[in-house]
Amino acid sequence: MGNILCDGSPIESDPRYRFQGRQWETSMMDAPCNNCKGCFLAMFCPCCFAYHLRVLALEGRMENYSCCQGYLCPTCTSKCIPGQDSCPEFCLCLEVTLCENFAISSTRFYIQDQRQIMTDPCDNRIIRFNNCVQILSFVCHILAIFFRELRHLAHLLDLFADLVYCMVQACMQAQTHHELTLHPTAVDYGQAPRTITQQPTASDKAPLMGHQAPPAYSE
Template sequence: MSMASQDHLDKMKMRQNYRNLWHTNLVNSIGADPAYCCLAVWCAPCVSYLLRKRALYNDMSRYVCCAGYMPCSGRCGESRCPEFCLCTEVFLCFGNSVASTRFLLQDEFNIQTTQCDNCIIGFMFCLQQIACIFSLVAMIVGSDEISEASQLLSCLADFVYCTVCACMQTQHKVEMDKRDGKFGPQPVMAVPPVQQMSRFDQPVPPTIGYPPQPPPPAYGQPYGYPQQGYPPAGYPPAGSAYPPPGSAYPTPGYPK
């Protein structure tokens, strides 16, 4: 295995340790923005173009083909004509364009993918593979029954693919709405530099747009209680004598 492939695997494993979550998961993304989900179904490449540009803070000088996650990234002349290269990417490599925008947001905001989302995405890929296998078997065997089954599986796989991609793009849009403060006060943040927007340039991405976690209290300090000394400062008072004058010590009745 080459060093580049091993680096890719290490970065994929690192994503499993991210601690933030998507604002909405794939199941609830349709309800989060139904109109945008419908737009993502019927105009999927256009939506992918707009989402990638928005993920780059509308600064196309940051654009790299497939967000730097593919072997072709940086080798397609993106710096000379980024808009044309992005159009080519979303139309010719639509699936990669959606996945790259997803990885870009995950690595920028330290977002993990839930097991439910992983199951949905995995089911989509498995269904596509099964449909492809049935098509090859039908072509080799020449059976009408297998051919009809392969066509049904292909239609089902295409339907699931289009639906899941639309939900993913809606999920990305809602997450950037959160980033831009459309759900409440916008957090104080700055546009990250280019190297912070790629998972290959940093071991742990920053948590931009998410409130920092408060540090744990010092050992021995209970939550919510001010620090106190024992005995309190200034005790006993200056000039005072102990025991007070006039008092008997030991007290009467104390056994001698």
């Protein structure tokens, strides 16, 4: 379990580990110190801040918007979510409200792919720790359905999982905001990074930040 929580190794299908020559301006671990304002806004207004960052990432060109920018089930979302072309602002509002964690991760993926930023192993450790906590809370809630004595533990784990998620998403959004503040567009870096032979696709992903809602128990 410890190896899973602390593992920063790449996923074999993640091409972002093959990006060369450009790193994040700040890691997720250092983002609260390097971007206090962004971390504060993300902590207390996560949905609004996620909307703002997606608009900044798209450089205000909402005609380039798609649900989760095509990183999550692009075939399904393109057919099941109408209005992406005619009213992208409304669709983005729904995305950051109903699928906040996926919206935040998608913006970060988009920035990373557009600017060819290498994946930080420490960032992966933080995201994986969050995902493990969410899974542990979810499993405990399932067990609590059958064993009533576990319900108090499930609620405590759920509270801990929510706190971890709030901190991780704030660090992730602060990191993305810091990058966009220092370099509003991909051409603002000066020297172009070395390119890779294979461009990322929707199926090539680093860990997504997860978050689960607890079930309601029947007495």
